[in-house]
Amino acid sequence: MSDAMRLSSLNRFRHPAIRFALPVLSIVALLVSFHMCWNKCSDRAVHSPTGHQDDNFYREDRPIGQDEIYDENSEHLNSNDLGKGQGQHKSKPVDEVEEEEDGGRSQKTYKAIQCHINEDYNIPCRKEDKEVYVPFSFVQNYFEITGSVQQQEDGGEVLNWLHSYSEIKQLREKYSTKGVFMHxxxxxxxxxxxxKCVSGMDGVPVxxxxxxxxxxxxxxxxxxxxxxxxxxLIDTEKASVTQRLKDGQVNRELWEVPGGATVHSVEDDDRGGQVVEFKNTESFSKPGIFFSLDETADFVLTFDLKFEHNGSLTVEVMTKGRSKQKLFLTYTCSNVFIAASGNNIYHGIGADKCRTWRTFTRDIVTDVQKGAKILWKKKYTKKHISNIVGLYLRGHGWIDNISTSSSAHMAxxxxxxxxxxxxxxxxxxxxxxxxxxxxxxxxxxxxxxxxxxxxxxxxxxxxxxxxxxxxxxxxxxxxxxxxxxxxxxxxxxxxxxxxxxxxxxxxxxxxxxxxxxxxxxxxxxxxxxxxxxxxxxxxxxxxxxxxxxxLKAMLPLYDTGSGTTYDLRHVTMSRPPNRARWDYHTTHITQLLVLASIEDDPIFATMAKRWTEYTKGKRSPHN
Incomplete structure (x- = not known):
């Protein structure tokens, strides 16, 4: 064909879609090639779950067949390939990626093989030259370590491998009775x-x-x-406190008093000053006396309160999120620790205790979370508060010193x-x-x-x-x-x-x-x-x-050579050793660091150093 004829054929009219055909076919071919390669070389990816699997995660449902133990056509793997004691178990190769040339560079060869674990069960592994790669999810469970794949700033990924999931809390300074208690x-x-909740009767956890x-x-x-x-002691910023009501002063702009109810200042002999007296129905079917707070930042609420007989104080809060919810926290004259229904959460402040003056310090966020768990149970999600709207008073009682703050640690x-x-x-x-x-x-x-x-x-x-x-x-x-x-x-x-x-x-x-x-x-x-x-x-x-x-005499009894025991039941009860979880092990270390700071005997610092090394995977020498 002459050059003119070739040029003529190139200039002939084509349907507009024709010019896209070649790129499309090329992409399809590339995808097919990728799919075939993936099926061949990617038998199973290395997983990196954050939690441990159960002991049977890699067990197969059937016993190992004869064809899996040895096949004359399979490559012989010696004990150096799979580790000591594994050489007698030959695994039949499943798939193999042949070595290929890519721009003059040799690509690595992978072979999918079975790893036979303790003559008991198989797991899928991958062999590259003389090296065998075991799934991290298996290693994680088998050796009780932790780790996860994390994204890097440059877009890459890294496997963060930790022998211990628990951090050792170092001392800020020498231990002192006046100072911070440990960590x-x-x-x-x-x-x-x-x-369950923080008790409304005593202000302590239940x-x-x-x-x-x-x-x-x-x-x-x-x-x-x-x-x-x-x-x-360690908070560098002083807690912010906003006084909402003090010395019985009634700011009418903050109060909404329904018909038949009253609010006014009175002298209280027990307290030696002015307080606010309120009278209203005890019924929840009727409106309460409302006191506005409109707090959007500090959610620790403090108030002094006393009822003549029965009554309640209800805090109205709004939650954050797409579906904002209105919740009502009610502190009532009851001995029930906590209850909830609908959008109401109830905390008992004592059937009798509510009739004497008491100062209440309530972390509204905590009270909401504990009630929300009862309300929504398995569907529970952590509720974040956007604001405290105000509080409602029911019954006949007296109130004073209402404040909101960012914290109230000493109280x-x-x-x-x-x-x-x-x-x-x-x-x-x-x-x-x-x-x-x-x-x-x-x-x-x-x-x-x-x-x-x-x-x-x-x-x-x-x-x-x-x-x-x-x-x-x-x-x-x-x-x-x-x-x-x-x-x-x-x-x-x-x-x-x-x-x-x-x-x-x-x-x-x-x-x-x-x-x-x-x-x-x-x-x-x-x-x-x-x-x-x-x-x-x-x-x-x-x-x-x-x-x-x-302690000095018995401390070595708790050392296992790779961790510590929680107790000595293996000595006194003839039971298996009760190995300390990593969080208990690191607590042991922190405790020894405290003792090392107040006692001269070097045993505490020496043991703390050795036990710290165990958290990095180091073990004591063997014979």
Missing amino acids: FDHYNVEVRDRV STQWGPQGYYYPIQIAQFGLSHYSKF QFFAAADWMLKAQDEEGGWPIMVTRRIADGTVELPPGWYSAMAQGHAMSTLTRAFLRSKDQKYLDAAIRGLKPFDVKSKDHGVLAIFMDKYAWYEEYPTTPSLFVLNGFIYSLLGLYDLKSVAPDNSDVQRLYSQGLTS
Whole structure:
């Protein structure tokens, strides 16, 4: 064909769609090639879930067949390829990606193979030259590590592999009874799932840890108080406070009073000043007396309140989000901790307690969250508040000192300390009124048992309350708390003796003894706090000294060579070792760092360093 004929054929008329045909066909061919390659070389991607799978995640439903054990046509894999002890298990190759040339560069060869785990089950793996790649999801579950694929700023991805999921909290400074309690400024006790609510009667958490009905748990209450005390110390910005009503002054612009109701200032002899008296129906079917707040930033509400007989205070809030909701938090003269229905959440403030003057400090966000969980149960999503609209008053009562603030840490701390004063019994203990079953139910503590950890936490709380207020009642209660430390567990105390020699203060005073490590160290810190404040008390000096001696002698018993044990049930109960979860292991480390800051013996710093290395995957040497 001549050049003219070729040019003529190129200039001939074509349908407009024809010029798109070649690119489209090229794209289709590329997709087909990609699909074939993917089916061939991508047998299974390496997964990186954030949670652990169960133990049977990679098990196959059928036993291993003869054709999977060895095939003459399969490539021989020696023990160096798959690891020690794996050489005798030959896996039949499934798929293989042949080596190809791409611009003069050689592409890696992958082969899909089966990894035979402990002569028990297979998982899909991938072999590249002499290296075998195992799915991270299997490694994660098998070795109890954690990790996830994370996006980088440059658009790339990286696998963030962590041997321990729990962070070690370092000390800011040397431990002091006046200072932050360990790392408790990081604690948010009241938002825990096992906290039913913050009691309207006492202002402290109500636990559901070992019983759904809700009960007061001294350890949890002390941690609530110590966390708020610690937050108060480290907060660099002073809490913002807006006074809404003070000294009984009635600003009529803020009040809406329905017909038949009254609001006015009166002199109150008990308080020695002016307060606001209100009279209205108790019925929820009638409008309440409304006091406007319109607060959009600070959601801690404080007020002084007293009813003549029965009554209620209701807080109206609006939630954020696309579907904004109006919720009503009602604090009523009832002994029920919390209830909810419709868009109403009820907190009992005591059937009798509501008839005396009390100061209430309520974190409205927490109260909404706890009520929302009851209202929506499985459909629950965290509710964020956009504003507090105002409050409604029903019944006959008196109110004063209404304020909103960004926080009220010291009020919440003293709520815990004051609860300790009321809840302490004649034996100096804080009884735990719920059954505790331990070691798969083989031992049981009936309601009324003491805990050395609770005693120690209470001392740490009360000594700080004493230092803050200079009120002797807090120190006296802390000293009374020493009594159970000298009473053996079998006699309703917390004292156990290890090997007839070492005194140990039991978090769970069972028979036989458990010797829980973290609870014992918390009790030592409580004794140290009291020892620091009451240096002339010989009992606390003796108890702390003998406990410290026991810890130094027994600490190595908790070292597994790769972590720690939670207790010594494998010694005292002939049960398997109770390995400490990483969050308990890192608590052990932080506790040792605290002791290292106040005691000269190097054992605490040495053990803390070794146990820290375990969180990075290091193990002790073997023979």
